[in-house]
Amino acid sequence: MFPDARFDALIPLGWDDRVAALYATVAEAHHQPARVGRVDRDRCTVRTAGGQVRAMAEVLPTTGDWVALASEPRPAVAIILPRWSALEREGQLLAADIDIVFVVASLDRPLNLNRIERELVLAWDSGARPVVVLTKADAAPDAEVLAKTVEARAVGVDVVLTSAANGLGVDRVQAHLRPNRTAVLLGPSGAGKSTLVNRLLSEEEAQATAAVRAGDHKGRHTTSSRHLLVIPGGGVLIDTPGLRSVGLTGAEGGVALAFPDIEAIGEGCRFRDCRHVNEPGCAVVAAVASGRLDRDRVASYTKVQGELEESTKEPWAKAAENRQARIVHRAMNKLPKKKR
Numbered sequence: 001m002f003p004d005a006r007f008d009a010l011i012p013l014g015w016d017d018r019v020a021a022l023y024a025t026v027a028e029a030h031h032q033p034a035r036v037g038r039v040d041r042d043r044c045t046v047r048t049a050g051g052q053v054r055a056m057a058e059v060l061p062t063t064g065d066w067v068a069l070a071s072e073p074r075p076a077v078a079i080i081l082p083r084w085s086a087l088e089r090e091g092q093l094l095a096a097d098i099d100i101v102f103v104v105a106s107l108d109r110p111l112n113l114n115r116i117e118r119e120l121v122l123a124w125d126s127g128a129r130p131v132v133v134l135t136k137a138d139a140a141p142d143a144e145v146l147a148k149t150v151e152a153r154a155v156g157v158d159v160v161l162t163s164a165a166n167g168l169g170v171d172r173v174q175a176h177l178r179p180n181r182t183a184v185l186l187g188p189s190g191a192g193k194s195t196l197v198n199r200l201l202s203e204e205e206a207q208a209t210a211a212v213r214a215g216d217h218k219g220r221h222t223t224s225s226r227h228l229l230v231i232p233g234g235g236v237l238i239d240t241p242g243l244r245s246v247g248l249t250g251a252e253g254g255v256a257l258a259f260p261d262i263e264a265i266g267e268g269c270r271f272r273d274c275r276h277v278n279e280p281g282c283a284v285v286a287a288v289a290s291g292r293l294d295r296d297r298v299a300s301y302t303k304v305q306g307e308l309e310e311s312t313k314e315p316w317a318k319a320a321e322n323r324q325a326r327i328v329h330r331a332m333n334k335l336p337k338k339k340r
């Protein structure tokens, strides 16, 4: 059945045996495969073997989704293919069917290791593999040292030092993409995501983007909405607008993957529900004391854990807790004021 030459034009968009197999399980004969490039309100722009099409969708897909497209009576997303990964922040889908999440942070401002760690949790939770991309290495004299610091905190994750200004590390980013992989860029606004994208795009495509944008006075590739870009050297990139905050609600699965070393050592704690703060027999605290675990990394872990516990509490439990807090508060207000 595969390969089906009719769909060869989709290969640069990430079409491969895996997608073809998924497609074959859900699509009907009158459908054609397409990949979602962008979504606005009730419509989306999809890329088919024949080109770009605006399509209606009853259930909105997200950027990166593979879909079965019906063309009669008008183009419409008939089926969203089962996703093998989805990057999600607080229930909001940012990208689907990605293989890599580039966690982007720039070196022209103080490193926010906590934020990187939180983005790594989201990245791991998506089902894709995270890679940290440190940008603007040209703007930091101690870039190498900063990269080492990040490496120590991002266990099991490749850290790539880049500069769009002088081209450093761009080949390493490209190497991650080249075997027809799809990656999404995650990181705060101003981190240099779009500049890196432009660097990876061919001159023609970058110019085409600029020309499209010139009409709306933005002048260059900016990210008003996520979209999907084919990288000439191979692979697909999804640019996202900068996230202001990185909420972790629902990302429990990502925590275990982002902190495998701490979770493994935590197996040795005396108490199953050890919080690794000051419990007796805590293996994590012992590992910090002996230098086996990084103290700041453990602090991030416990912070993230606390936040997830807070977000997964039943609403009634939270209400009861708040009620209790109010009662205590009132009782305290009723206490006679301390004499000075």
Ligand SMILES: Nc1nc2c(ncn2[C@@H]2O[C@H](COP(=O)(O)OP(=O)(O)O)[C@@H](O)[C@H]2O)c(=O)[nH]1
Residues within 6 Å of the ligand: 135, 136, 137, 138, 139, 162, 163, 164, 165, 166, 187, 188, 189, 190, 191, 192, 193, 194, 195, 196, 223, 242
């Ligand atoms: N010095 C330096 N500045 C950069 C580099 N990459 C991006 N910038 C600048 O950083 C700013 C934000 O870049 P942009 O790509 O728009 O960030 P985004 O919001 O993450 O898409 C722009 O003014 C860029 O010119 C780099 O490698 N070196």
Ligand SMILES: [Mg+2]
Residues within 6 Å of the ligand: 193, 194, 195, 222, 223, 240, 241, 242
């Ligand atoms: Mg941008």
Ligand SMILES: [Zn+2]
Residues within 6 Å of the ligand: 266, 269, 270, 274, 275, 276, 277, 279, 281, 282, 283, 284, 285
């Ligand atoms: Zn413990």
